[in-house]
Amino acid sequence: MAHDAEEKIMTSIDGQPAVTLAGGSEMPLLGxxxxxxxxxxxxxxxVAALxxxxxxxxxxxMYANEAEVGRALRxxxxxxxxxxxxTKLPPDRAGHESSTLRASLHGLGVDAIDLWLIHWPPAGRRSVSVWREFIAARDAGLTKAIGVSNYSAAQMDELDKETGQRPEVNQIRWSPALHDPAVHQQHRKRGIVLEGYSPFKTTNLNDPTLTGIAEAHGVTAAQVVLRWHIQHEIVAIPKSxxxxxIRVNADIFGFTLTxxxxxxxxxxxxTH
Ligand SMILES: NC(=O)c1ccc[n+]([C@@H]2O[C@H](COP(=O)([O-])OP(=O)(O)OC[C@H]3O[C@@H](n4cnc5c(N)ncnc54)[C@H](OP(=O)(O)O)[C@@H]3O)[C@@H](O)[C@H]2O)c1
Structure with a gap:
């Protein structure tokens, strides 16, 4: 068991907590x-989020909004x-990885991105061939880090076995109702950062446990949910x-859950 990987150090960028990815990049825990x-x-x-x-x-x-994201950033x-x-590669672009990444960079108006993910597993052996292209893109400096989304531990192990390169991040659906310490541990022991998506869509924000804790801190249940991710060192990417x-969801660094x-x-x- 990779003990060192479990001792992930929380660092800070501009006052925001971040995790260090296996390749050395710093990834803010709130996105x-x-x-x-x-x-x-x-x-x-x-623009409002920034x-x-x-x-x-x-x-x-797949979100068809990279140009708007890039313009807002500028x-x-x-x-x-x-x-x-x-940004993420749709698996149906397998075989066209580099032209798809070039289109993303062009849309975003940047020379390189920070993290490129396979959006979900392409069928069968295509997963490994796409992953080889991800490694090449990282080596060419077009993305600082590479990872996957919606992968199981077994699917990530297959990529590692075939290429010697583990995904640095796996973006999966996560929330209090989906909390599964065994799945979190599978990621930690491999040194793979768990990034959660849809924190609210699978959460009852009127749940009395969440509203009670929120009241005790003078915050909202949504802020409690996001703070809970951060304290588990799970990346949270709420959308609004x-x-x-947008402002409330970012205001989660002034209180600490016991x-x-x-x-x-x-x-x-x-219960799941
Ligand atoms: N890799 C994947 O397969 C995958 C899949 C799904 C999502 N994602 C990523 O994860 C991000 C987040 O997931 P998501 O968009 O599915 O869902 P989410 O962030 O859990 O929920 C978004 C919904 O919650 C509402 N909301 C936001 N803040 C709220 C608050 N403080 N109180 C009450 N409601 C609030 C939003 O409404 P308004 O916008 O109207 O304010 C929107 O309807 C996505 O945007 C995407 O970037 C990835």
Whole structure:
């Protein structure tokens, strides 16, 4: 068991907690989700997010909003070097990896991204061939880190066995109701950062455990859910196109959940 990998050090970029990926990049634990945000609504949301302090944006080729994300980044005045950008390859682009990445870079208006993910596992052996292209893109400096999304531990082990390179990140659906310490541990012991998506879509924000803890800290249940991710060192990427929610979701660094409160929230996953 890779003990060192379990001792992941939480570092900080501009006051925001971050994790160090296996390849050495620093990934902010709070990111901004952009799925289903399109056109001017996406542009406005990303500008608002950067103004609210997010320094990590999650997009994908499939979201068809990379151009808006890129324009928002440039117009925000926040230097490119301060923002961690993730995009994802749709598996049906297997065999066309480098042209798809070039299109992402062009859309975003950047020379390189911070993290490129395989959006979900392509069928059969194509997963390994796509992963080899990811390694080549990383080696060519077009992305600083590489990872996957919606992969099982067995599927990630297969990539490692075939190429000697583990994914640095796996982005999967995660929330208190989906909390599964065994799955989290599978990632930690491999030195793979777990990035959670859809923190709210699978959460009852009126759950009395969450509202009770929220009241005790003078925050909202949504903030409690995001803070819970951060304290588990799980990356959270809430999406919102509502200015007030964008700000509230980023305001999670002024309170700390107690060990007991963390355990109470963890227990919401035990019914699954
Ligand atoms: N890799 C994958 O396969 C995958 C799959 C799904 C998602 N993702 C990524 O993960 C990100 C987040 O997941 P998601 O967009 O599915 O869902 P989410 O972030 O869990 O939920 C977004 C929904 O919650 C609402 N919301 C936001 N903040 C709220 C708050 N404080 N209180 C109450 N409601 C709030 C939003 O409404 P408004 O926008 O109207 O404010 C929106 O309807 C995506 O945007 C995407 O970047 C990845």
């Amino acid at each position: 901004f989700g952009t799925w289903q945000a399109r056109g001017s609504s996406c542009y406005d949301a990303v 103004q609210a302090g997010y320094r990590h944006i999650d997009t994908a080729t 117009d925000s005045g926040v230097p490119r070097s301060e923002v961690f950008i993730t 196109v509502t200015p007030h929610r 060990t007991e409160q963390m355990t109470q929230i963890d227990a919401l996953g035990h």
